Amino acid sequence: MPTMFYNTLSHSLMEFIPLTPGPDSADPLRGAFVRMYSCGPTVYDYAHIGNFRAFLFADVLRRYLEFRQARVQQVMNMTDVGHMTDDALADGAGQDKLQLAVEKMKATKKAGQAAVADPNDPFQVADFFTEVFLADARTLGLAVVADYDRAADAAAREAVMPRPTRHIAHFIQLIQRLLANGHAYVAADGVVYYDVGSFRAYGKLSGNELDRLAHGAGGRTNAQAAKRHPADFFLWKPDRTHLMRWDSPWGQGYPGWHIECSAMAMHFLGESLDIHTGGEDNIFPHHECEIAQSQGATGKEFARFWMHTRHLMVNGEKMSKSRGNFFTIGDLTKKGYDPLVIRYALICTRYRESTNFTLQSLHEAAASIAFLRDLADKLTPSVAAVDEAAGDAGRLAVHEVSLAPGEADMIAEFSRALDDDLNISAALAALFTWAKPLAQKGRLDYPAARSGLAALRRVDHVLGVIFPPLRALPVAVQEKVDALMQQRLQARRNKDFAASDTLRRELSALGVEVKDTPTGSTCRPRLVPPA
Template sequence: MKTSTTSIRFFNTLTRQKEAFTPIEPGKVRMYTCGPTVYDYAHIGNFRAFLFEDLLKRWLEHRGFTVTHVMNITDVDDKTIKGAQKQHISLTEYTNYYIKAFFEDIKALNIKPANYYPRATEHIPEMVALIQTLIQKGYAYKAPDNSIYYAIKKFKNYGKLSHINIQQLKEGARIRTDEYEKEEAHDFALWKAWTPEDGDVFWETPLGKGRPGWHIECSAMSMRYLGETFDIHCGGVDNIFPHHENEIAQSEAATGKKFVNYWLHNEHLLVNGKKMAKKFGNFYTLRDLLKQGFDPIAIRFLLISTHYRAQFNFTFEGLEAAHATVERLRNFMRRLQEANGEGSNGKINSLITTAETQFTAAMDDDLNISIALSALFDFIREVNTLLDANLVSKKEANEAANFIQRIDEVLGVIGEAKKEESLPKEAEELIKAREEARKARDWTRADELRLKLREMGVIIEDTPQGVKWRLAKK
């Protein structure tokens, strides 16, 4: 579905308001998202960000845009170095393990791959060149510890994303760590001179022996693949400061151009009202939940079903409800596949038009997923009523199914229903035995067999069209 450049509106963190989305190049979107720091398995709080970005990309593509998506991989920083040293293996071996795990996880969650996944360790020359430019322009300097720092007071717009008052900052105060709070805002490290704590992790460059700071990595890699000015930059709200603030300072000081037009940030995932984070010990990895038998697509649905700018409290009850909702969607598709009724005299087409219009308007409005899903489930309820009355023809059912498939290109939660489900031979025999018991009006035996099938993970449904079965969640 093609769109005009003014129908989509996003909340831009930079301006603190919703703005009409107009890409730099008509019909094309260049988008950068902060990817994983591969020192451990990503937790589902991390995946809330990656799923929001996936939903954003899918919606832009649904509306006719060609999206070039870059997601970086931070494979050298304070955390990865410490992790590799703790396990007594090389940084490459250590990070490759978690990179592989990350790609397995995004596949399980049905996240569409980015066009590029640049690794920090493979783009050191670009980082060095960018730092040299900043030195030449007077925005960076070498400190007594031989590290190179960014002089934040030299950049007059420092703080425009996170609303820091630069006049209150102490001249020349420096901070070497990658992550810190607003109250600790100081000149930050672009290039960290080697110290014994770094072990064998260093590069010999014109800047000296050392390694890049975290913030310069994203500036260098985003501009390498998307140009000096691009359309959208995403991340979690905890990336606003210092990471994204520092990216703006580095990139705009070096190029003299606006770095990014639209900044989109998702809110935290909470557990018991507190941000989910490894440092708090209140996190779940995707693998933790899969081991407990949860469907990764139910996890996907749960994490995209609340607006990205609203905090969301994770509970297992919510996850169970998400699973039930995904099953409802899949069952609806099965009902459509089996429909062969009299016809609805145009009601189905009218319902499709209404639902598609409402869904589109909601998603165009800063990805208002709650209203979009409400339109979808209103449609399903109305069509189920017609299906119950045997008033949906095969042609109408196909049109309804095509509409749901178009929506699922955005949601990515019911494609699994298209897969053929195979029934174990023992279950087939039990279904036949149950049918014979029903014909003999032996209802006790029929109920016993239904329960036995349920224990095997096969759910039986008696319908006017005959017995239907489906596999339960494992």
């Protein structure tokens, strides 16, 4: 079955064939090289779960391509340049997001909780939130951050998760190219604008054709005398008073908020990419403008596939700062939710459906993860024993372990579902339909267990919730847990069940779940707080 993805650009499902396909035309993903750019966060505040839904969608997509044995080069920007926030004054007179972050930082410093040494320095503030973002993304298992952490040096890290403040020279070069070929102009006010009238395809992605943009009743394009067309957007704005500013041929100032993605994507991935991802709100104007900039400069198709995830709702309402109904990763982990539970809850519905987030959805996710992890735990011992005896020869790469028919069928169905525009609900159904009977069986022999475990490892390359370790307990807590487990063991030997139950409750309060089996008691960290 061909791999079909919904392409916002064509407004339809299209077969995904990489620009650099693999050698087998019947399976172009196997051995392909895929260039993928994912719009990342603006690091001016703590990212919330809605932001992470978009990043996790890109992550699942990337991991699925890898599951199909493509090699993926994924780049995700971390925007550390502030952009204007006041849309009524969208062309530059509004307040800058990093400026706002700086104000907030100063306020927290006054309150005695300094996160950075100098809250007046927007670069320090951006660095602070960048680190917070990276830490959150790590706990959620974003593969792009694993790439970043594996990178050999600063330049290699930059090539994975670039920061615009380090690429101002590239922006200037791109703007010069657009000026040279007539897609941009310097207006009377000294601002460099993109000339949307010069780009025929403007509006193709979003459906916002130029005439409609100008006349739509709710359209907020602002007619400024200096612009040729109300929809023209600025590429560089000279402003000596701006908080973050750089030298340029057009005077000291700052770049427009679309140029960074065009410039960095093309710098690191080349002038044509396979896939560009983002949240649905990015479609217009951000991605529309990126296409205009990139294709205006190169004359080549910028990205073949544009894929956008719908927004996350919280308790049936749009998530927004004014309503205060958003969660950060920190909010949830502090309540006692394991990050893997958050990951599962955010990826288990299809990316093109708007989905509703509730605390209940985290509990549902925890039940699903616990089941799959229990199954993996059950299969592991017999496999580990044999494979370890065999030494390195026994430890095959996941793709090399041969699967029994039952597992092969499940993997095929899982893959077929994801080929259908990442229909993860159907993919999970295939997984559970296979896993349930397996979990019911007693101890499996080595070949069966090995096949089952290999299948779980393959699907978990996409899901990322079965094999990653749960978060560790703090050392002091762990020591206390160990001591209580010892006490409980003693109590159980003495058949003092009242004491045993009390200890189980105490352990639960410490965040671990105790399980008694014929061979002894085990405990593990709770995935979610007690109900």
